[in-house]
Amino acid sequence: MGDKPARIFNALQKIRSIANYQFGKGAGRKLFPKEVIIVYSKRTGRIRHIYLEQKMLATLRPTDGLFSLTITGAKRIMEHAKPRRLWVNINKEATAFVVKGRSVFAKHVTDADEEIRPREEVAVINEKGAVLAVGRAMLSGREMKAYRRGVAVRVRRGAAEES
Numbered sequence: 754m755g756d757k758p759a760r761i762f763n764a765l766q767k768i769r770s771i772a773n774y775q776f777g778k779g780a781g782r783k784l785f786p787k788e789v790i791i792v793y794s795k796r797t798g799r800i801r802h803i804y805l806e807q808k809m810l811a812t813l814r815p816t817d818g819l820f821s822l823t824i825t826g827a828k829r830i831m832e833h834a835k836p837r838r839l840w841v842n843i844n845k846e847a848t849a850f851v852v853k854g855r856s857v858f859a860k861h862v863t864d865a866d867e868e869i870r871p872r873e874e875v876a877v878i879n880e881k882g883a884v885l886a887v888g889r890a891m892l893s894g895r896e897m898k899a900y901r902r903g904v905a906v907r908v909r910r911g912a913a914e915e916s
Contacts, residue, residue, distance in 0.1 A: 764791050764800055768813070775819050775874065776830055776838060783833035784810060784826060820874065824912050827876040827884045839875045841865045841897060841906055843885070851877055851886045854911035859892065859900040869894035875906055886911040 768791065769781025776784070785803060789810070792802040800813045803826075810826035813819075822830070831837060843851060847861035857877055869875060869890050877886040888908035890897075897905040 765789070768800060768803060771813070771818065771820065772811075777834060780830060780834055780838075784829050821909065822874055822876070822887045824884055824887060824910060827887045831876055831878065831882065831884055837866070839866055839869060839873060839890075841869070841875050841877050841890070841894075842880065843877055845879070848879055848885060851908060852911040852913040854886065854908050854914050856904045856908050857886070857888070857906035859897055859903050859905040862897045862905050865894040865897040865905075867894040867898075869897070877906055877908065884912060 765785065765787065768785050768789075772781035772784050773779065786805065788805060790804040791800055792804065793799060794801045797815075799815065802812050803810045805825075808825045809823050810829065811820040811822050814821055820826075831840065841857060841862055842864040843857055843861045844863050847857065851857055863880070870893055871890055873890045875888060875890045876884050877888065878884055886906075886908045887910055888906045891904045891907055892900065
C-alpha cells in the first residue's frame with residue numbers, strides 16, 4: 754500500500770522522460786503536469802494511456818515505447834514547446850480533408866520542421882498554428898518541403914474526429 758505514491762511518481766518521471774526524448778527537452782513537463790492520470794493495461798500492468806481533466810493526451814505504444822498523441826496532446830505541445838518541434842504546416846485547400854483524418858500529401862505541405870525523420874509522431878498545423886491532425890511522418894521534413902508527390906503524413910486522427 755505504501756508503494757502506490759512511489760509508483761505514481763516513478764510513472765510520471767518515466768512518461769516525462771519518454772516525452773523529453775521524443776518531443777524535445779522540457780516537453781515532458783509541458784505535456785504531462787503532475788495532475789495527469791495514468792491508466793495501466795489490465796493485462797500487462799504497463800502504462801497505456803495518459804489523461805488530463807478527462808481528456809486523453811497520449812497512448813504509450815507497446816511496440817516501440819513511444820507516444821501516439823491525441824489532438825489535445827498535440828495542442829499542449831504546440832502551445833508550450835519552445836522552439837516548436839515535429840510540426841507540418843499545410844495549405845488551406847487540404848485543411849478540410851486533413852481535419853477529417855485524411856492523409857497529408859507532399860504537394861500540400863507549405864513548411865515543415867526540418868528535423869522530422871520518417872516514422873516520427875507529428876502535428877499537422879494550419880498557417881495560424883492551430884492543430885488540425887496528428888499522425889506519423891512518412892518523409893523527412895526536408896523531403897516534405899521538396900517533394901510534390903506522395904504521402905507526407907499518414908494521419909491517425911483529425912481534429913474534426915476528436916471534437
